[in-house]
Amino acid sequence: MNTAAAPLRSAATPARPGAWARRLPLALGTLALFGWLLWSVSSRQALLLLVGVGLGATLAGARFGFTTGWRHLVESRDPAGVYGQIVLLALLAALSMPILAHFPETTAALGPPSISLLVGAFVFGACMQVADGCGSGQLYKAGLGVPLNMAILPLFALGSFVGSAQLNGWLALGATEPVGLVQRWGVGGALAATLAGLAVITLGVGAWSGQHFSVRRIPRRWLWGALGLALLATLNLMIAGQPWGVVYGFGLWGAKAATALGLFDPTQNAFWSDPGHAERLHQTLLLDVTSITNIGILAGALWVAARRPQTPRALTRKQWAIGLVAGFLLGYSSRLAFGCNVGAMVSGISTGSVHGWLWVPMAFLGTLVGLRVRRRFF
Amino acid sequence: MLTTPARRSIFWLLLIAFAAWDYATSAPVNLRLEPPMITAGSGTHASGGHCAMPK
Numbered sequence: 001m002n003t004a005a006a007p008l009r010s011a012a013t014p015a016r017p018g019a020w021a022r023r024l025p026l027a028l029g030t031l032a033l034f035g036w037l038l039w040s041v042s043s044r045q046a047l048l049l050l051v052g053v054g055l056g057a058t059l060a061g062a063r064f065g066f067t068t069g070w071r072h073l074v075e076s077r078d079p080a081g082v083y084g085q086i087v088l089l090a091l092l093a094a095l096s097m098p099i100l101a102h103f104p105e106t107t108a109a110l111g112p113p114s115i116s117l118l119v120g121a122f123v124f125g126a127c128m129q130v131a132d133g134c135g136s137g138q139l140y141k142a143g144l145g146v147p148l149n150m151a152i153l154p155l156f157a158l159g160s161f162v163g164s165a166q167l168n169g170w171l172a173l174g175a176t177e178p179v180g181l182v183q184r185w186g187v188g189g190a191l192a193a194t195l196a197g198l199a200v201i202t203l204g205v206g207a208w209s210g211q212h213f214s215v216r217r218i219p220r221r222w223l224w225g226a227l228g229l230a231l232l233a234t235l236n237l238m239i240a241g242q243p244w245g246v247v248y249g250f251g252l253w254g255a256k257a258a259t260a261l262g263l264f265d266p267t268q269n270a271f272w273s274d275p276g277h278a279e280r281l282h283q284t285l286l287l288d289v290t291s292i293t294n295i296g297i298l299a300g301a302l303w304v305a306a307r308r309p310q311t312p313r314a315l316t317r318k319q320w321a322i323g324l325v326a327g328f329l330l331g332y333s334s335r336l337a338f339g340c341n342v343g344a345m346v347s348g349i350s351t352g353s354v355h356g357w358l359w360v361p362m363a364f365l366g367t368l369v370g371l372r373v374r375r376r377f378f
Numbered sequence: 379m380l381t382t383p384a385r386r387s388i389f390w391l392l393l394i395a396f397a398a399w400d401y402a403t404s405a406p407v408n409l410r411l412e413p414p415m416i417t418a419g420s421g422t423h424a425s426g427g428h429c430a431m432p433k
Contacts, residue, residue, distance in 0.1 A: 040407065040409075041407050042407075042409075042412050042413055043412070043415040044412075044413050044414065044415050044416075044417070047415065047416075099418060103417075103418040103419055104423075105417050105418055105419070105420055105421065105422060105423050105424060106417065106418050106424060107423070107424045107428075109428060109429075109430040110430055111430035111431075111432065112432045114432075142389065145382045145383075145385060145386045145389075147385055150385060150386075150389045167432070167433075168433070171432060175432070178430075178432070237418070238416055238417070238418040239415070239416055239417060239418075240417055240424060240426055241417030241418060241420075241422075241423065241424025241425075241426070242417075242424040242426050242428050243428070243430075245428045245429045245430070246429070247429035248427040248428050248429040248431070249427075251429075252427065253396070256400060257396075260403065270433070271433060274433050276425070276427065277427060280427055282404060282405045283404055283405055283407075284400055284401045284404040284405075284407060285397065285400050285401075285404075286397065286400075286401060286407075287407065288426065288427060289426030289427070289428075290426070290427065290428070290429070295393075295397070298393070302386070302390075305386075334429065335429065338429060338430045338431075338432065339429040339430050340429070343428065343429035343430055344429070344430065347428075347430070348430060353430065355430065
């Protein structure tokens with residue numbers, strides 16, 4: 001049994017005595033980091049730290065697992081998690097698309113339809129089931145203290161770095177220019193097309209599961225999770241000017257470590273020699289948008305963990321090895337796929353990027369394979 | 379066998395050490411070039427990295 005799959009206590013479980021005492025140092029630490037960022041780094045980064053904390057607390061508090069939702073749909077014909085994700089996508093699209101149209105400073109999560117995207121999304125979909133978590137899932141479960149997910153994070157960063165360093169080679173296999181629906185059709189057309197696409201998926205999920213969509217039948221944690229994530233992701237778009245992302249920060253951390261160890265020369269690499277990436281490589285990671293929200297997500301999940309202590313179950317050596325390899329591949333494939341469930345699916349679809357719509361079916365096919373692997377070894 | 383609080387502590391110590399090392403070895407922060415607090419409506423385009431970026 002995977003430690004990561006060990007059931008979490010219900011969000012309705014009363015807080016254990018002393019939970020607030022354990023939270024106090026965490027709250028003070030977060031406030032201290034917020035104040036220091038505000039004073040010494042950037043007010044934008046300080047705000048984004050708080051957004052990240054909110055995202056982490058919402059993901060962990062609502063147990064809003066993208067991976068789990070897909071698994072329950074396939075294995076138990078339970079559509080609640082996927083319906084929750086569809087609500088999130090619809091809400092976020094309705095909030096994000098007008099912002100993108102109104103504020104020219106903001107950008108969509110536009111990835112190129114490509115061979116790289118198709119391969120990457122398929123592998124990612126498989127590995128997220130084996131490693132029991134996507135990009136955001138790895139973060140919040142690591143924050144909760146799940147051993148496998150804590151161990152996977154450095155390998156996720158390594159994989160993400162290697163994937164970014166080899167990205168141009170993958171793009172040479174075939175790619176088209178990114179397609180943004182808001183730019184092509186305007187807010188009304190893009191939002192209508194997005195909601196229509198989500199409605200088609202909802203009908204398909206209802207037909208497969210035998211449980212048609214009804215807000216009343218979706219567990220409340222999925223609904224308030226979707227609402228909270230949509231609001232916080234919108235704040236991220238307003239403050240950072242770009243949609244919520246996870247994977248870029250990990251790749252940056254890996255690139256920094258590899259460069260410092262003398263294992264990598266960014267000036268000789270097509271991706272990292274690009275002026276924007278090269279600048280971020282020289283800056284502190286505290287100035288990077290996705291790095292600071294990732295740190296916030298970890299802290300937000302730790303806040304929730306103080307209330308819901310974990311008792312993870314032990315893994316065998318083989319399970320550890322398989323989980324860690326899957327973690328590396330998660331990082332690698334998410335770079336090839338131009339994002340994980342957050343960067344490609346949530347941010348891509350909600351900002352009208354066609355690459356998000358290509359990501360979902362490929363990742364779902366990968367999930368079908370990953371679930372077989374999971375059943376075999378975990 | 380490490381307890382969950384011990385594992386969490388080690389994880390956070392490593393993360394903080396990495397961030398501190400990075401801060402110490404990276405180019406100093408130039409507060410005069412601070413990005414706008416809210417990018418939307420600021421007149422300054424988003425400049426962060428994102429995983430959807432092909433380059």
